[in-house]
Amino acid sequence: MIHIKRFLRYCCAVPCFLSALQQPATAQEILAYFKPLPATDTLHVEVNLEPDSLAAADTIPNRLFFSEIPTVFIQDIEYIADSSAALVLVRGLFPLNDSIAAYWVEIRQYWFQHHALLLYDQSRKKFVDMVRLAEWYGGESGQILVGSWVFDYDGDGQKDIFRREIRHSLIPDADTLLERTEEMAELLRWKNGRFQEEIIYYPFRDNPAQYNPFPIRSFWRDE
Secondary structure, X not given: OHHHHHHHHHHHHHHHHHHHHHOOOOHHHXXXXXXXXXXXXXXXXXXXXXXXXXXXXXXXXXXXXHHHOOHHHHOOOOOOOOHHHOEEEEEEEEEOOOOEEEEEEEEEEOXXXXXXXXXXXXXXXXXXXXXXXEEEEEEOOEEXXXXXXXXXXXXXXXXXXXXXXXXXXXXXXXXXXXXXXEEEEEEEEEEOOEEEEEEEEOOHHHOHXXXXXXXXXXXXXXX
16 A cells, blocks of 8 residues: 555656756746846946956856747847857846846857846846847958946936947958948937937047047057
């Protein structure tokens, strides 16, 4: 009789165990990897090409990250063609307000880099947006470099994003290559529960006063 009871308990336990193995990943599993960043008024985010920059961050398993993050967010990163080859790094988290938290994540694939804020709605328990902060990608004929400053731009108590972009290209001209560098910037203000693009400054030479307070490293011009 005892053996029969044990057998019945075993039969009941096996489906529960298999069901647990088959449960999809949840946002909470991803969020558990992040630690709060030190409190600061301004967050400056740029790509880091130094090898030791990898040692300073934890990683999130690919299968977990790419199964939970909405596809619509990831598909905007054009060079992440094969997510199994990507490295997902944890950089930290901070609150945007009482309901939205920002999770800073870095995705690397080969020499490409992408830094973004994953916005998580704590009341709805879901990711609601993914906002690009910094980026480095391209090929031999052209590259794009992006960096950001996250701070309260307009003094309304909410963090905004001043994002700069430098585009470098080599253009064939007869027997030589012409080097071209263009710069632009955009201001994303926090309004109505999301970051909204409000102002675009372009080109750099016409708006130096708007750019100078927010420098980012450039590989193609002297600072």
